[in-house]
Amino acid sequence: MKTLSAQEIFEKLKGKFGDGVVSLQTESVNPPFAVVPPGSIQEVCRFLKEDPDLLFDYLVCISGVDHKDKFAVAYHVYSTEHRHRIGVKAMLPHDNPVIPTVDVVWKAAIYLERETYDLMGIVFEGSCDPNRILLPDDWEGHPLRKDYIYPEQYHGIKI
Amino acid sequence: MGLREYISDISEAVVTIAKGMRITWKYGVDPKEETTIFYPEERMVMPERTRGFLFNDVARCIVCNMCVKQCPIDCITLESIKGADKKNVLTSYKIDMGRCMHCGLCVEICPPKSLVHTDGYEGSSHTREELIVEFVEDDLATIKARIAAHAAELAKAAKAAEAAGKAPAAPANPAGGEKK
Amino acid sequence: MTEPISKEALRTDEWTINMGPHHPSTHGVLRLELTTDGEIVSKARPSLGYLHRGLEKIGERVAWAQFMPFTDRLDYLAGMNCNCAYAWAVEKLAGIEIPERAEWIRVLVCELNRISSHLVAWGSFCADMGAFTPLLYGIREREWVNDLFEMVCGQRLTYNYARIGGVSHDLPPGFLEKTKEFCDYFEPLIDEYNRLITYNKILVHRLKNIGVISARDAIEWGLSGPNLRGSGFAYDIRRAEPYSVYPKLDFNVVVGHADRGTLGDCFDRYLVRIDEMRESVKIVRQVIDRIPDGPVMAKVPRVFKPPAGECYFRAESPRGETGFYLISDGGTNAYRLKIRTGSYMAMNIFEKISKGVMISDIVALIGSFDIILPETDR
Numbered sequence: 001m002k003t004l005s006a007q008e009i010f011e012k013l014k015g016k017f018g019d020g021v022v023s024l025q026t027e028s029v030n031p032p033f034a035v036v037p038p039g040s041i042q043e044v045c046r047f048l049k050e051d052p053d054l055l056f057d058y059l060v061c062i063s064g065v066d067h068k069d070k071f072a073v074a075y076h077v078y079s080t081e082h083r084h085r086i087g088v089k090a091m092l093p094h095d096n097p098v099i100p101t102v103d104v105v106w107k108a109a110i111y112l113e114r115e116t117y118d119l120m121g122i123v124f125e126g127s128c129d130p131n132r133i134l135l136p137d138d139w140e141g142h143p144l145r146k147d148y149i150y151p152e153q154y155h156g157i158k159i
Numbered sequence: 160m161g162l163r164e165y166i167s168d169i170s171e172a173v174v175t176i177a178k179g180m181r182i183t184w185k186y187g188v189d190p191k192e193e194t195t196i197f198y199p200e201e202r203m204v205m206p207e208r209t210r211g212f213l214f215n216d217v218a219r220c221i222v223c224n225m226c227v228k229q230c231p232i233d234c235i236t237l238e239s240i241k242g243a244d245k246k247n248v249l250t251s252y253k254i255d256m257g258r259c260m261h262c263g264l265c266v267e268i269c270p271p272k273s274l275v276h277t278d279g280y281e282g283s284s285h286t287r288e289e290l291i292v293e294f295v296e297d298d299l300a301t302i303k304a305r306i307a308a309h310a311a312e313l314a315k316a317a318k319a320a321e322a323a324g325k326a327p328a329a330p331a332n333p334a335g336g337e338k339k
Numbered sequence: 340m341t342e343p344i345s346k347e348a349l350r351t352d353e354w355t356i357n358m359g360p361h362h363p364s365t366h367g368v369l370r371l372e373l374t375t376d377g378e379i380v381s382k383a384r385p386s387l388g389y390l391h392r393g394l395e396k397i398g399e400r401v402a403w404a405q406f407m408p409f410t411d412r413l414d415y416l417a418g419m420n421c422n423c424a425y426a427w428a429v430e431k432l433a434g435i436e437i438p439e440r441a442e443w444i445r446v447l448v449c450e451l452n453r454i455s456s457h458l459v460a461w462g463s464f465c466a467d468m469g470a471f472t473p474l475l476y477g478i479r480e481r482e483w484v485n486d487l488f489e490m491v492c493g494q495r496l497t498y499n500y501a502r503i504g505g506v507s508h509d510l511p512p513g514f515l516e517k518t519k520e521f522c523d524y525f526e527p528l529i530d531e532y533n534r535l536i537t538y539n540k541i542l543v544h545r546l547k548n549i550g551v552i553s554a555r556d557a558i559e560w561g562l563s564g565p566n567l568r569g570s571g572f573a574y575d576i577r578r579a580e581p582y583s584v585y586p587k588l589d590f591n592v593v594v595g596h597a598d599r600g601t602l603g604d605c606f607d608r609y610l611v612r613i614d615e616m617r618e619s620v621k622i623v624r625q626v627i628d629r630i631p632d633g634p635v636m637a638k639v640p641r642v643f644k645p646p647a648g649e650c651y652f653r654a655e656s657p658r659g660e661t662g663f664y665l666i667s668d669g670g671t672n673a674y675r676l677k678i679r680t681g682s683y684m685a686m687n688i689f690e691k692i693s694k695g696v697m698i699s700d701i702v703a704l705i706g707s708f709d710i711i712l713p714e715t716d717r
Contacts, residue, residue, distance in 0.1 A: 028648030030431065057558050061651065063664050063677040074664065076651050080558055080574055087651070108561025111687040119395070134388035134716055143396055144675075172540035179535045183472055208493035208508065231405040262408035262499045267507065268641075276493065 002053065003084045006032035009054060010086075016047055025089065033074065033087040038099045041075075041090050045105045048077060048088070055081045059102075062112035064120030066146045071097040071122055092122065101127040119144040205278035210261045212279040213254050215294045219273035222247035226265035226274055234258040235265060240302070243310035249295050250302055256282055257290035351376055360389045364467045364702045367712030369686075375698060383693035383701055385686045390716040398676030403429055403643050404503055406676070411497035413661075413678065414714045416459050418498045419445075419452035419488070420656035426501035427582060428652035428663035433503075433645035440633040441505035442584045447626040448491070448500060450619040451518070454525070455484035456657035457612045457619075464609065464706035465536055468545055473536050480528060483521050490514055503643060505636035515627050522620050522627075529617055537613060546609060547600025550692050550704045554603065560688040564659025564681045565615060566708055569595040569608030576655040588625050590618045605707035612709070644671055658682050658709055678717055682710040 004012075010024040013034055025033040036044050048056040056077040065072040071092040078085040090099055101124040103109040113124040114133040121142030124130065132139065141148055151159060196203060205211070222239045234255040242248040266274050284290055297305075359370040368389035374382040394413065398406050410425045411418040423445045430437060462477025485495040490511050492500040500506055536542055552562070554572035567574055575592040577585040593614040595607030647669040653662040659681020666675040685708040693701055 028646060030648075030650045033649075059561055060653065060660070061662055061664055061677065061679040063675070065666060065675045074649075076662075076664070080572070080579070083579055085580075106561070107559045107691075108684060108687060111683060112561075115683075134391040136388070143393060144399075168540065175539045176541070179472075179539055182531060182535045206490050206493065206511075208491070208511070209489065210493035229405065231401045231408055260408055260497065261494065262411075262497070263493065263507070264405065264408065264499075 001082055003082055004053065005084070006086050009084065010034050012051065012054065013044065013047070016051075017044065029087070031076070031085050031087050033089040035089045035091065038073075038090040038092055041073075041088070042100045042102060042105065044088060045075070045077075045102045048086075049105055053082075055079045056086070057081065057106075059106035059108040059112070060085070062102075062109060062116055064116040064122045064144070066120065066144065068094070068146055070094050071120070073099055073116065073122060075102070097122045098125055099123070100125050103128055118142070121145060205280075209278045210263050210266075210276045212256060212277050212282060212292075213259060213261075213266070214275055214277045215252055215254070216273040216275070217249050217252060217294050219271050220249055220252065221271050221273075222249055223270055225268050225270065229264045229268045231262065231264065232258055232260060240306070243306050243313055248302060248306060250299055252294040253291055254294070255291045257287050353381065358383075358698075358701065365705055365712075366463065366710055369705070369710070369712055369715075371701065373698065373701070378697050378699075380693055380696055380698060380701060383690060385689050387683075387686060387712075387715050390712050392713075392717065394717045395676050395678060398673050398678075400672060402671050403645065403673065406673070407501065407503075408497065408499045411499055412713055413680070413717065414456075414656060414658060414682075414711055415496060416711060417452050417456040417657045418496065419448045419500060420456075420654065421661060422498060422501040423449050424652065424654035424656065424661045425663055426503055427654060428650060428665055429503045429645065431652050432648060432650040432665050432667060433643075435504055435637055435639065437505050437637045438634045439584075439631050440509075441635045441637075443626055443630040444506050444510060444635060445501060446584055446588070447518070447623060447630070448488070448498075450622045450626070451484050451487060453619045453657045454616050454623075455481040457616050458484075460612055460657070460709040461532070461609070464709070465542070467702050467706040468542055470536055470539070470542065473532070476528075476532065476535070480525055483524070487514065487518060487521065490517070502636065502639075504639035505634070507636075509635045515630070518623060519627055522624055526617070526620050529613065529620075532613065537610070543599050543606060545699075545703055546606035546707070547604055549600075549605045549696065549700045550707060551601045552603045552688065552692060556688070556691075557603070560691070561684040562659065562681075562688060563684060564655065564657070565593075565611045566608055566659060566681070566685055568593060569611045569707075570603035571595050571597070571607070576653055576660055580653065582652075582654060587629075588622050590622050593618055605703050608707045608709075642671060644669060653679070656681065658711060658714060659684065680714040680717070682708070682712075682714040683717075685710050686715055 006024065006026065017040065023035050025035055048054050056079045058078040058080050060076040060078050063074045065074060071094060073090050073092065075088040076085065077088065092099055099122060101109065101113060103113060110129055111133065113127055114129060114131060116122050117124060117130065118132040118134050119142055131137065140151065153159060222237065224237065227235050227237060236253045237249060238251040239247040239249050263276065266276055282290065353374055353376050356373050356375060357370060358373050359365040360368040365371070370386040370389065372384045372386060373380050394409055397409055407422060407425065410421040413421040458477035458481045462474035465473035488498055489495050491514060492498045492508060552570050554570040557567045557570040557572060571594050573592045573594045578592055593611050595602060595611055597607065598610055599606050645667045647667055649666045651662060651664045653660050660679065661681065662679035664677035664679070665673055668674040689704065693704060696704070
């Protein structure tokens with residue numbers, strides 16, 4: 001067991017991907033985030049999981065965040081072996097939020113991605129189960145977006 | 160599965176069930192405590208901090224609107240008018256007990272502690288409207304009349320003070336009845 | 340001479356049936372779409388969302404402190420754990436130090452709540468397995484804990500006890516004595532539970548070798564709490580990423596150890612809960628002995644505005660990891676509030692492990708995960 005600090009983890013990421021990893025966000029953020037481009041999220045996650053010094057085997061949480069002009073997808077990962085943790089963040093454009101799925105890396109991502117798609121409307125490309133989960137399948141809109149307009153009716157039922 | 164195993168399985172099942180049933184019977188024959196309360200006749204003594212129905216002592220309420228702002232589900236509504244001495248006077252204080260979730264945030268923040276939890280918990284009603292509790296008993300005209308009387312009293316006192324030649328006089332506020 | 344019936348003609352049909360949302364053993368409004376061939380389930384697909392209340396959206400619309408009552412509704416059997424987890428998360432975000440006594444009180448009520456939650460989990464699990472008596476026993480002991488909580492905060496289910504910066508009330512006089520009395524009363528009862536039902540041959544046969552999850556799978560699929568520890572993997576956030584005063588306390592992380600069947604089966608998850616109650620009693624006793632005096636509330640401004648920033652805080656609740664991902668933009672309410680719960684992740688693996696089991700074992704699986712639907716649907 002060798003716990004690494006966020007800076008060391010980021011250095012390792014930087015060493016592997018070079019400019020593929022954009023920056024480390026530590027300012028008033030706990031745990032610190034490595035910001036990566038959405039296209040390389042799968043490779044970054046696979047590296048995080050499989051590198052013997054990192055071994056991030058536990059995907060804690062996937063959250064979508066609506067920053068009004070862009071979306072962010074935040075992955076919190078944890079290593080049960082080394083007991084360190086880090087966040088990985090990808091920024092997506094607001095008009096077409098699409099990101100490759102990570103359920104090929106961690107199975108835990110299946111439900112977390114479904115929830116993020118359902119409530120935030122971020123599409124996870126290549127997901128093995130790209131359906132809504134909490135809301136009905138024919139629900140319109142994604143409620144956690146900041147510009148969501150509350151519907152008046154659902155199938156003639158007043159909400 | 161051999162015969163030996165089969166029989167030992169059965170005997171183990173019998174033994175473990177008998178063990179469990181012994182405990183059940185123990186409590187059945189000799190209940191350690193009486194747990195039933197004959198409810199309408201007997202009543203439980205509620206603990207001091209019980210968060211039952213809300214009650215607002217309108218006489219002490221200072222109409223600060225804190226409870227309305229604090230309520231996470233907006234179940235408190237109040238209306239007030241300007242009183243004679245620049246303080247607001249309640250004309251209506253309603254709590255929708257059907258929506259109230261007894262979280263106690265309003266009671267905690269109430270500055271004069273006029274809003275309190277009682278230990279009441281029996282609040283069934285036939286309609287939802289009955290669950291909206293109004294704490295101000297007087298109607299608007301009575302309240303206005305009272306404010307007017309208070310204003311007149313204040314004016315009189317001010318005049319008397321002026322006549323006595325003393326400076327500190329309570330400022331009279333004749334403009335009662337103005338809706339907030 | 341009749342023709343022999345071909346195998347083709349004897350082919351059975353697969354049926355798709357709904358289990359739930361109103362089914363006594365789904366612990367709430369869970370609907371399972373079962374594809375069955377006779378009694379054998381070939382696929383069980385959970386359909387969630389019947390209890391979706393949009394708590395995350397509510398969290399963005401009410402002030403930080405006002406979200407506290409909603410966390411009670413997150414996991415109604417362990418309201419204290421959710422309360423405290425949210426309070427800890429906001430305090431971490433805002434960098435608030437809370438008084439020592441408040442930390443100890445929080446740990447005390449969290450552990451008491453863990454006991455009461457596991458009691459209901461155990462009781463309802465046994466009721467699902469056909470033994471009704473344990474449910475009554477579990478509820479009987481839970482009543483003690485509820486009485487204690489009613490003393491301290493005035494409610495029996497939706498406690499709303501923690502506050503940002505401490506707890507709402509100090510412990511009432513006589514509370515610690517009563518808690519000690521409860522510990523003395525409760526500890527021998529765990530052995531009685533074991534005699535009553537745990538090693539009952541019927542129960543053991545219904546639970547062993549059912550729903551086996553290896554530790555590797557459990558981590559991969561994001562299980563946490565007793566469900567993960569039941570697979571023999573000692574991972575407890577109270578130890579792995581200690582928060583509050585847990586580092587000062589002495590307790591063991593209970594793991595499954597293949598007591599009757601295979602490691603990681605339903606029986607192991609069941610035993611973990613039973614043994615965890617023992618550990619919780621141990622923690623409660625330590626807290627009673629060591630709780631310091633002092634204030635219970637830090638100075639927090641009435642209009643509370645944490646600095647802009649992000650924070651992910653996780654706490655060990657009875658159903659696994661309760662995590663709050665909070666983003667503040669410096670305003671009076673959260674910019675984004677994401678809740679990660681243990682039951683939700685337990686439903687994730689459900690489809691995988693329910694392949695090829697019998698319908699009655701589906702009931703055992705649901706019970707052994709101890710899911711609670713307000714938590715999955717939020």
